[in-house]
Amino acid sequence: MYLGIDIGSSSSKVAILNARKELAATDVVNMGTGTAGPKAALENALRAAGAAREDIKYIVATGYGRINFGEADQQITEISCHAKGVSHLMKDVETVIDIGGQDAKVIKIGKDGKVKNFVMNEKCAAGTGRFLEVMARVLGCRIEELSDLAERSVHDIPISSVCTVFAESEVISRLASGAAREDVAKGAHNAIAKRIMGMCSRVGYEPLLAMTGGVALNRNMVKLMGIELGQPVIAAPYPQAVGAIGAAVFAYEKSERAAERAAEA
Amino acid sequence: MQEFKESMKALQAAALHPGKTVRLSMRETGREAIGCFPIYTPDEIVYAAGYLPVGMWGGKTQIRLADKYLQGFCCSIMRANMEFGLQGTYDFLKAVIIPAFCDTLKCICENWKVAVPQIPAIPMVYPQNRKLETGFRYLIAELKRVKKEIEGIKGAEISEAELEKAFRIYEEYRAVMRDFVKASAVHPLTVSPVARHLIIKAGFFMDKAKYTALVRGIVEGLQALPEEKCRGVKAVATGLIGEPAELPEIFGENGICIAADDFAQESRQFRVKGREEGSVWEKMAYRTVDQEGCTFLFDEEKPKGRMLIRMTEETGAKAVIVCMMKFCDPEEFDFPVIKEELEAARIPILCLEIDQQMDSFEQIRTRVQSFVEMLNEDVI
Numbered sequence: 001m002y003l004g005i006d007i008g009s010s011s012s013k014v015a016i017l018n019a020r021k022e023l024a025a026t027d028v029v030n031m032g033t034g035t036a037g038p039k040a041a042l043e044n045a046l047r048a049a050g051a052a053r054e055d056i057k058y059i060v061a062t063g064y065g066r067i068n069f070g071e072a073d074q075q076i077t078e079i080s081c082h083a084k085g086v087s088h089l090m091k092d093v094e095t096v097i098d099i100g101g102q103d104a105k106v107i108k109i110g111k112d113g114k115v116k117n118f119v120m121n122e123k124c125a126a127g128t129g130r131f132l133e134v135m136a137r138v139l140g141c142r143i144e145e146l147s148d149l150a151e152r153s154v155h156d157i158p159i160s161s162v163c164t165v166f167a168e169s170e171v172i173s174r175l176a177s178g179a180a181r182e183d184v185a186k187g188a189h190n191a192i193a194k195r196i197m198g199m200c201s202r203v204g205y206e207p208l209l210a211m212t213g214g215v216a217l218n219r220n221m222v223k224l225m226g227i228e229l230g231q232p233v234i235a236a237p238y239p240q241a242v243g244a245i246g247a248a249v250f251a252y253e254k255s256e257r258a259a260e261r262a263a264e265a
Numbered sequence: 266m267q268e269f270k271e272s273m274k275a276l277q278a279a280a281l282h283p284g285k286t287v288r289l290s291m292r293e294t295g296r297e298a299i300g301c302f303p304i305y306t307p308d309e310i311v312y313a314a315g316y317l318p319v320g321m322w323g324g325k326t327q328i329r330l331a332d333k334y335l336q337g338f339c340c341s342i343m344r345a346n347m348e349f350g351l352q353g354t355y356d357f358l359k360a361v362i363i364p365a366f367c368d369t370l371k372c373i374c375e376n377w378k379v380a381v382p383q384i385p386a387i388p389m390v391y392p393q394n395r396k397l398e399t400g401f402r403y404l405i406a407e408l409k410r411v412k413k414e415i416e417g418i419k420g421a422e423i424s425e426a427e428l429e430k431a432f433r434i435y436e437e438y439r440a441v442m443r444d445f446v447k448a449s450a451v452h453p454l455t456v457s458p459v460a461r462h463l464i465i466k467a468g469f470f471m472d473k474a475k476y477t478a479l480v481r482g483i484v485e486g487l488q489a490l491p492e493e494k495c496r497g498v499k500a501v502a503t504g505l506i507g508e509p510a511e512l513p514e515i516f517g518e519n520g521i522c523i524a525a526d527d528f529a530q531e532s533r534q535f536r537v538k539g540r541e542e543g544s545v546w547e548k549m550a551y552r553t554v555d556q557e558g559c560t561f562l563f564d565e566e567k568p569k570g571r572m573l574i575r576m577t578e579e580t581g582a583k584a585v586i587v588c589m590m591k592f593c594d595p596e597e598f599d600f601p602v603i604k605e606e607l608e609a610a611r612i613p614i615l616c617l618e619i620d621q622q623m624d625s626f627e628q629i630r631t632r633v634q635s636f637v638e639m640l641n642e643d644v645i
Binding site for chain 2: 103
């Protein structure tokens with residue numbers, strides 16, 4: 001079996017592929033690098049796959065905490081892994097929008113999930129999952145409820161700031177002046193969509209577009225992203241675990257190549 | 266064989282400890298020091314006057330006092346310089362020369378007079394229209410004015426012979442540095458990106474004659490070695506600076522080899538050879554006239570993109586890395602032009618936003634590694 005582990009800033013994801021390159025298990029633990037999250041996700045995924053640590057032939061680590069994961073045979077960036085993961089799960093996708101806890105990326109991919117170009121947000125939480133977390137807190141709801149809240153919006157309210165700190169002040173001002181929570185929630189989603197649109201324009205984007213990362217679990221965000229881009233955007237299967245799945249595919253391929261080389265020798 | 270490697274180590278250490286290096290250079294030469302702000306200053310005049318020209322390219326520090334004069338959205342090099350000035354770190358300097366290449370530098374010149382009055386500021390304005398005869402004459406007049414101000418600090422005149430001698434020493438330095446970057450490009454394993462950067466940077470803190478001799482030894486040592494193959498991605502790097510040192514370290518970790526650079530702090534300082542003809546003043550001025558592709562020297566033709574394409578072709582580089590100093594307007598204004606031209610030439614670009622005071626490199630590490638993974642399938 002082949003294992004990919006994606007250690008992000010706010011969650012840890014593990015995927016395991018079997019000998020036929022099929023997905024045997026995935027697991028997501030909402031604790032990221034520097035916590036017990038990676039170990040817990042690893043144990044959960046092994047249990048779900050009915051495997052023991054000794055059954056794993058190759059491990060690829062990715063994500064923000066990839067360098068500190070000592071058990072990995074190789075570490076590959078989440079940009080390459082998201083491209084690989086999407087390519088493994090979906091056909092004909094040419095652009096990946098990955099919005100995680102603290103960063104956002106737009107990746108153009110070619111055949112076999114090869115990265116053709118990418119752009120990543122600067123050191124700032126604008127346009128990331130963290131932005132939505134802050135918005136949910138200000139709006140007094142759980143992050144999982146934010147999508148439904150925004151879908152009930154009847155008026156468009158622009159949130160002009162994409163800076164998480166400034167946007168928080170702006171949202172509080174809007175609420176104080178009587179704006180509906182639903183409209184403000186939608187405004188926050190649109191602010192992210194516009195921010196990501198700018199990144200898409202920088203790198204150039206082609207249909208089909210797929211969204212990955214924790215923010216892709218937000219149906220309304222995916223829908224608004226599509227409206228902003230003027231192209232259909234679809235959420236990838238297992239959106240949070242796509243990077244880990246890509247890492248597991250790399251692990252499979254690396255192991256296969258090593259076996260082929262050994263056979264030739 | 267090992268001697269040049271010892272020199273490499275010594276120069277890297279010298280660049281990492283500028284204060285110590287400058288004081289040692291002052292002791293060894295008996296020269297007092299004059300600070301030279303980025304991007305260009307007439308260091309030859311400082312040297313001819315018997316002073317040690319010291320490059321003032323900021324450095325890592327905690328910004329506490331500089332906020333009073335330069336807000337958070339100003340260039341981090343200038344904020345660091347102002348901070349060091351206010352902290353008294355530069356109090357050993359006899360004066361500073363501050364050229365006016367950008368809005369922040371224009372402001373800092375006036376701020377400095379108020380904030381750091383104990384160190385006299387010598388302003389210098391490089392002409393916008395440097396290629397016109399009037400601009401050329403104006404530049405010579407500015408150079409002569411700076412000479413007068415330094416003479417005022419020295420209390421004695423600088424002779425033409427002293428200036429010519431200093432210019433020759435600097436021309437020799439520049440020629441040796443051009444050889445160094447060429448030799449480094451074909452020895453990327455011996456000269457890592459961070460070693461290359463630090464060796465070049467050390468020159469800002471040392472006596473040029475001594476420094477040139479050391480670098481010449483390094484060049485000869487490298488030339489005696491067989492050429493080395495880049496195992497990763499050969500790239501041309503551009504920007505104001507390519508630091509903090511963690512940045513070229515990350516390049517090295519990911520197998521990036523610097524085939525050539527266009528950094529203001531590095532090759533732009535020495536890539537232009539002085540003309541043979543004319544007076545020493547004209548030769549100094551022509552070096553500014555003849556500089557191509559520098560963001561800070563006006564050129565309506567905007568040749569930087571084409572220059573970078575030529576550099577990649579000539580060196581066999583596969584990509585261009587842009588180190589974009591946060592809030593550096595001149596560099597940011599140039600970027601869309603060069604991006605379009607590089608993309609049209611199908612040269613991959615990696616643009617990294619940098620800040621001299623940054624202490625978290627994970628995003629940059631991910632970008633650099635992803636870029637290498639994208640260009641070099643062998644690594645994944």
